[in-house]
Amino acid sequence: MAGMTPPVRVLVVDDDALVRAGLTMMLDGAEGIAVVGEAADGDQVPAATDAHAPDVVLMDLRMPRVDGITAIRRLRARPRPPEIIVLTTFDTDENILSALRAGASGFLLKDTPPARIVDAVRQVAAGEPILSPRVTRRLMARVAVQAGAYARAKAALAVLSPRERDVVVAIGQGRNNAEIAAALGMTLATVKTHVSHILTKLDLCNRTQIALLAHDAELS
Numbered sequence: 447m448a449g450m451t452p453p454v455r456v457l458v459v460d461d462d463a464l465v466r467a468g469l470t471m472m473l474d475g476a477e478g479i480a481v482v483g484e485a486a487d488g489d490q491v492p493a494a495t496d497a498h499a500p501d502v503v504l505m506d507l508r509m510p511r512v513d514g515i516t517a518i519r520r521l522r523a524r525p526r527p528p529e530i531i532v533l534t535t536f537d538t539d540e541n542i543l544s545a546l547r548a549g550a551s552g553f554l555l556k557d558t559p560p561a562r563i564v565d566a567v568r569q570v571a572a573g574e575p576i577l578s579p580r581v582t583r584r585l586m587a588r589v590a591v592q593a594g595a596y597a598r599a600k601a602a603l604a605v606l607s608p609r610e611r612d613v614v615v616a617i618g619q620g621r622n623n624a625e626i627a628a629a630l631g632m633t634l635a636t637v638k639t640h641v642s643h644i645l646t647k648l649d650l651c652n653r654t655q656i657a658l659l660a661h662d663a664e665l666s
Contacts, residue, residue, distance in 0.1 A: 453480040454571040457500035457528070459517065461486050461509045465556070469504060469533075469563075476564045488512030491521060500528045501571050505550070507534040507541055515544050522549030529570045533563070539588055542581055552576040599663035602648050610647075611665075613640045617653055618660025 458469045458481055470481045483498035485491050489512040491503070503521065507514035514532060521527045531552035532545045542553055551570045554563060555578050566576040577585070603611060609630075616626040623637045630637070641653070650656060 451478065453478050454567055455480055455482045455499065455501045456567060457481075457483045457485065457491075457494055457498055457503045459485040459488070459491055459494075459503060459509075459514070460506040460533075462506075465506075472560050473564065473567065476567075479564065479567055488514060488517030488520075491517045492524075495521065495524070495528065502567050503528050503530045504533050504567070505530050507532060507536055507545070515541075515548050518545060518548040518550055529573075531566055531570055531576070533558075537581060537584065539584060542584060553581050554578045555580060595662040596664065599659050602659060603663055603665075605647050606644060610640050610644050613637065614644060614656055614660050615665045617641075617656045618665050620657070 456473055456479060458466050458473075460466050460469070463486070466484045466486070470484065473479050474481050482500055483494045485494040487509045488505075491505075491512075494500075495503070505514045505518060509517075514534070518530050518532075521530060527549075529551045530549065531554060532541075532550045533554050533556060534541065535556050537553075537555055545553055552566055552575055554566055554576070558566075558578055562578075569576050603614065606614065612630055613626060616629060621629065623634055623641070626632070627634045627637045632640075641656075644656060645651070648656070648659065650659070
């Protein structure tokens with residue numbers, strides 16, 4: 447009818463037929479949403495997208511032939527791609543960040559309440575990204591850990607001399623003592639002395655810990 451808002455068109459992608467059926471039943475029963483197609487693997491997504499022109503794709507991550515991350519990248523490379531919500535049981539930091547970097551607009555877990563999934567579809571279709579509360583907490587914790595490690599590393603390195611910091615950077619780059627000596631214009635004995643002083647000043651046990659500190663301080 448004239449003046450009516452068309453429903454949000456949804457494509458459900460999951461290798462589990464029962465999951466697809468459950469999501470289709472749930473979403474088709476929601477006002478303003480219509481499931482227009484299904485796909486059982488990431489390699490079916492391009493054809494299903496061409497056939498059904500979805501506004502939103504609900505995407506699983508673990509599928510036998512083409513995984514969800516790859517399918518997301520391929521979709522986002524197309525002209526005027528649909529919005530994508532990952533719906534998965536795998537909430538590792540790697541999966542979350544990979545999906546978001548690939549172009550997903552949302553990341554939900556499969557234990558998300560049905561009403562929340564319905565709301566997420568509507569919000570993402572309206573251009574608002576959505577994350578499940580547990581995923582948000584994981585990302586916030588990751589940022590806090592990284593920020594804390596950076597601050598601690600910078601504070602620790604502040605006690606070093608400029609030359610000792612140069613050695614830390616070189617160790618973080620994976621250079622051995624001879625390579626450090628050549629790069630910094632030092633004798634091998636001087637490099638060894640600097641390394642010994644660094645370990646003592648920072649209360650570290652070995653070069654690996656120096657390299658990790660350089661990484662945390664974003665020097666390598």
